Amino acid sequence: MRIGILGGTFDPVHIGHLIMADEAIAQLSLDQVLFVPAGDPWRKSDDRRITPAEHRLAMLRIALAGNDRFGISDIELRREGPSYTADTLATLASERLDDELVFLLGSDAFADLPHWHEPHRIVDHAMLAVAPRETADMRGLLARVTGIDLDRVLKFEMPRVDVSSTDVRGRVAAGRPVRYLLPPGVAGYIDEHRLYR
Ligand code: ATP
Numbered sequence: 001m002r003i004g005i006l007g008g009t010f011d012p013v014h015i016g017h018l019i020m021a022d023e024a025i026a027q028l029s030l031d032q033v034l035f036v037p038a039g040d041p042w043r044k045s046d047d048r049r050i051t052p053a054e055h056r057l058a059m060l061r062i063a064l065a066g067n068d069r070f071g072i073s074d075i076e077l078r079r080e081g082p083s084y085t086a087d088t089l090a091t092l093a094s095e096r097l098d099d100e101l102v103f104l105l106g107s108d109a110f111a112d113l114p115h116w117h118e119p120h121r122i123v124d125h126a127m128l129a130v131a132p133r134e135t136a137d138m139r140g141l142l143a144r145v146t147g148i149d150l151d152r153v154l155k156f157e158m159p160r161v162d163v164s165s166t167d168v169r170g171r172v173a174a175g176r177p178v179r180y181l182l183p184p185g186v187a188g189y190i191d192e193h194r195l196y197r
Contacts, residue, residue, distance in 0.1 A: 001031040001032065001096075001098070001099045001100075002028070002029060002030050002031050002099070002100045002102065003030065003031065003032050003033070003034055003096065003099050003100070003101055003102065004021065004024045004025065004028065004030040004032065004033035004034065004102050004103075004104050004129070005033075005034050005036055005073075005088075005089065005092065005101055005102065005103045005104065005126065006020070006021055006024075006033055006034070006035050006036065006104045007036045007038060007076070007083075007085055007088065007103070008035070008036075008037065008038065009037070009038050009041045009044055009050060009056070009165065010035070010037045010056050010059065010060055010165070011050055011051045011056055011165050011169070012051075012056065012059045012165055012168060012169075012182065012186055012190060012195070013035075013056075013059050013060050013063045013165075013182075013183065013186065014163045014164070014165060014168055014181055014182055014183075014186075015161060015163060015180075015181060015182065015183060016106075016133075016161040016163045016164070017035070017063075018063065018064075018070075018183055019158055019159065019161055020104065020106065020131050020158055020161075021033040021035070021070060021104070023131065023156060023157065023158040024102070024104050024129060024131070024156055025069055027156040027157065028102055028129055028154065028156055030069075030102060031069070032069050032070070032071055033069065033070055033071070033104070034071045034072070034073045034092075035060055035064065035070065035071070035072050035073070036072075036073045036075060036076055036088060037053065037056050037057055037060060037072070037074070037076065037077060038076050038083040039053060039076040039077045039078075039079055039080075039083045040081065040082050040083050041083060042082035042083065043112065043115065043116070051195060051196075053077045055189075055193060055195060057072070057074065057077065058189060059186050059189055059190075060072055062183070062184075062185040062186055062189055063182075063183035063185070063186055064183075065185075073092070075088055075091060075092065076088055082117070084116075084117040084118070085103070085116060085117075085122055086116075086117055086118045086119070086121035086122050086125075089101060089103060089121075089122055089125035089126050090121070090124075090125050092125070093125040093126070100127075101125060101126035101127070102126060102127045102128075102129050102154070103122065103126040103127070103128050103129070104129050104131070105128060105129070105130050105131070106130070106131055106132075106133040107130055107131065107132050107133045107134075107138060107141055108133050108134070110128070110130045110141060110145060110153075111141055111144070111145065113145055113148065114145060119148050120148055120149075122148065123148050123149050123152040123153075127152050127153070127154055128148070128152055128153045128154065129153075129154040129155070129156055130153060130154070130155050130156075131155075131156055131157070131158045132157070132158070132160065133160070133161075134160065134162065138155060163181045167181075168181055168182065168196075169196045172190060172195070172196035172197070173196055173197060178190070
């Protein structure tokens with residue numbers, strides 16, 4: 001099988017993530033996309049307090065219910081210490097010897113890749129596939145990102161979806177609407193558990 005891996009903080013999961021995964025399945029001929037919530041998203045956790053994993057996971061479960069091509073792996077939640085994608089992909093690859101892994105990223109995450117832990121190891125275990133986010137100059141981006149073998153990088157298209165988890169958190173805190181930025185049921189969960197107030 002050809003499996004897409006979508007790592008993220010998912011704090012909270014929003015429609016951008018789902019549109020991205022759906023487009024990846026269609027354009028990259030994937031059998032499945034596995035969403036992998038980060039235990040300790042160390043590139044982000046210095047700047048703010050990350051919502052406890054149980055809530056991020058619960059929101060993912062609600063968001064992905066009913067799509068049998070979407071799955072969740074809690075591999076990074078079970079591992080101590082910073083969530084390094086290179087370690088995650090090495091473990092997933094060793095558990096799925098017959099599968100081909102494709103790691104999905106938005107162009108913002110791809111641009112940040114040189115700052116990740118051992119980025120060259122990531123492409124040992126998976127192809128990368130990058131989707132544009134905002135007004136990404138993809139060609140310029142590919143030229144600037146060094147430290148990985150660009151033969152291992154694919155591109156796919158998605159409608160520009162100008163939604164981020166940061167924006168959703170800010171809207172909830174300010175009492176502005178989020179209902180249609182989120183998969184059905186997620187806004188209700190946020191309300192019920194008084195997240196992001
Ligand atoms: P935050 O605003 O908290 O930094 P985020 O919205 O970027 O969060 P993450 O969970 O960190 O969400 O993202 C996981 C992956 O999904 C990253 O590769 C990111 O680039 C991609 N992604 C998230 N939102 C979008 C979007 N609207 N369009 C394209 N890619 C996206």
